[in-house]
Amino acid sequence: MRNVLTHPPHLPLIAPSILAASFARMAEDCVSVLAPESGQAADLLHLDVMDGHFVPNLTLGPDLCRWLRRELPDATLDVHVMVTDPTRYIAPFRDAGADHLTFHIEPALSDYRDHAGGGGGPLGEGYNVLEVADQVHDAGMSAGLAINPPTPVEAVLDHLDPFEMILVMSVNPGFGGQKFIEPTLEKTRLISKRLRPDQRLQMDGGVAPETAQRTRDAGCDVLVAGSAIFGLEPPERPGAIALIRGELQPAQ
Ligand code: DX5
Ligand code: ZN
Numbered sequence: 001m002r003n004v005l006t007h008p009p010h011l012p013l014i015a016p017s018i019l020a021a022s023f024a025r026m027a028e029d030c031v032s033v034l035a036p037e038s039g040q041a042a043d044l045l046h047l048d049v050m051d052g053h054f055v056p057n058l059t060l061g062p063d064l065c066r067w068l069r070r071e072l073p074d075a076t077l078d079v080h081v082m083v084t085d086p087t088r089y090i091a092p093f094r095d096a097g098a099d100h101l102t103f104h105i106e107p108a109l110s111d112y113r114d115h116a117g118g119g120g121g122p123l124g125e126g127y128n129v130l131e132v133a134d135q136v137h138d139a140g141m142s143a144g145l146a147i148n149p150p151t152p153v154e155a156v157l158d159h160l161d162p163f164e165m166i167l168v169m170s171v172n173p174g175f176g177g178q179k180f181i182e183p184t185l186e187k188t189r190l191i192s193k194r195l196r197p198d199q200r201l202q203m204d205g206g207v208a209p210e211t212a213q214r215t216r217d218a219g220c221d222v223l224v225a226g227s228a229i230f231g232l233e234p235p236e237r238p239g240a241i242a243l244i245r246g247e248l249q250p251a252q
Pocket of ligand 1: 048080171176178204205206207226
């Protein structure tokens with residue numbers, strides 16, 4: 001089993017967000033994008049974990065991750081935690097077979113309520129971003145740092161070094177199917193100039209065939225897409241993956 005985020009076979013990588021898949025037919029839906037009967041396959045699965053506190057929604061936890069790992073032993077499982085205290089979830093997701101864990105900068109900021117985007121609960125305890133990155137690495141996963149649309153890019157620029165991936169949110173986190181926020185592309189342009197070649201830049205939220213080219217042009221090389229892929233019938237999904245990857249042009 002190889003983590004495609006640290007050993008990419010090609011770029012850009014396409015990461016379908018299972019939040020938009022059917023929770024009743026989860027394994028089938030995942031196979032429809034990772035190993036389609038024909039057409040282009042996606043590269044990894046994106047798992048959106050929400051705690052009902054950092055963002056106003058509840059989604060999935062380590063148990064679903066464990067079931068996916070059992071069903072899909074070779075898949076790269078990219079876990080994006082939108083939670084106030086990521087340290088509580090590192091060991092459970094490691095034990096559930098996750099390859100990668102991305103957590104947010106905002107709860108580590110003293111004025112995080114202003115940057116929470118999705119609402120933001122009472123102030124958490126806060127944490128040291130570099131220490132949490134170390135904990136993720138010590139657990140054997142690659143680490144990512146995420147930034148919300150309202151948070152100034154400067155909040156992450158001093159912390160890029162230890163991360164295998166930076167995630168720029170292009171919607172306020174909490175729900176799939178929202179409209180892409182164009183000004184977030186300015187952030188990815190700035191961050192991409194500061195990254196090493198072995199670091200990935202991920203865009204998450206509202207990525208679709210119509211918006212994907214702009215995100216690729218702004219330096220992103222891992223594109224998350226939920227509704228633009230799982231909103232289609234299974235035979236149509238490989239075509240959407242090819243469009244988002246830039247190997248087909250959207251119809252005018
Ligand atoms: C939003 C999540 C996204 C979302 C993407 O909080 O982090 O990963 O599921 O879904 P779409 O592509 O539908 O915007
Ligand atoms: Zn996500």
